[in-house]
Amino acid sequence: MKKSAPAHFSIDTLLAERWSPRAFEDRSIEPARLRQLFEAARWAASSYNDQPWFYIVASRDNPAEFQKMLDCLVEFNQAWAKAAPVLAISVARTKFKHDGSVNRHAQHDVGAASASLALQAQSLGLAVHQMAGFDPQRARDTYHIPADHEPMAAMAIGYPGDPAALPDKLREREMSPRSRRPISEFVFAGDWGSVAPFVKHT
Ligand SMILES: Cc1cc2nc3c(=O)[nH]c(=O)nc-3n(C[C@H](O)[C@H](O)[C@H](O)COP(=O)(O)O)c2cc1C
Structure with a gap:
């Protein structure tokens, strides 16, 4: 299913067509494609080029590992994410190397890496659904995530x-249209809340 953004101003098709589905095909993701997703994350920009991103990945092809990660999600997310062929959790290293x-x-840069990953997924016909709904402490304990590293977001990929x-x-919810605040609500100039002139004039 396509769910193109009804953008007010024209944006790249890849951006317009990326969305977060909860229904996934019963189809594994080829390892070569997975490598491409994380390669895309790899090339994100980061402060001091510190590259503070890490990803823990679990594939449904390994049921025990998949279940281990699924168990980190809140119940609401487990209900649909169990159908995804791949789950992942992003982690931020919170101190500079x-x-x-x-x-x-660090968190900003992990978000940027994950955004690149999601767009690369879109270009390969895959989709990523990110999730705040997981238990970070459980993820920390399950995967022995070191101190000074913060579990950020879970994601379902497929x-x-x-x-x-x-x-x-x-x-x-899957069928409902995508919606966003207009740019006039978040693009300011001169003072907080003062809409940037180029926004007003469009
Ligand atoms: C960091 C983050 C956390 C999210 N957490 C959840 C979640 O726990 N469960 C869920 O169903 N969707 C979650 N979402 C998906 C958002 O609800 C979704 O991205 C938003 O509604 C916009 O829809 P779109 O991505 O299809 O444009 C999350 C998205 C992000 C980026």
Whole structure:
């Protein structure tokens, strides 16, 4: 299913067509494609080129490992994410490698890497659905994530599937149009809340 953004101003097709499905095809992801996703994450920009991103990945091809990660998700997410062929958890290293000081942008940079990953997925016909709904402490304990590293977001990755496979409520959400605040609400100039002139004039 396609769910193109009804953008006010034209944006790249890849950006417009990326969305977060909850229905996935029953189809594994080829390892070569998985490598491409993480290669895309690899080339994200980061403060001091510190590359503070890490990903723990679990494939349904290894049921025990998959279940281990599924168990880290909240129940609501488990219900649909169990159908995805691959789950992952992103992790941020919160201190700089070069001097051990706090990296205030670590989470920002992991988000950027994950955004690249999601767009690469889109270009390969895959989809990524990120999730805040997981237990970071459980992930830390399960995977022995070191101190100074913060579990950030879980994600379900797969080929988008038929929404008919979802329970009623989720199917409704799957079919509902995508919506966003207009750029006039978040692009300012001169003072907080003062809409940038180029936004007003468009
Ligand atoms: C960091 C993050 C956390 C999210 N957490 C959840 C979640 O726990 N469960 C869920 O169903 N969707 C989750 N989402 C998906 C968002 O609800 C979704 O991205 C948003 O509604 C916009 O829809 P779109 O991605 O299809 O454009 C999350 C997305 C992000 C980026």
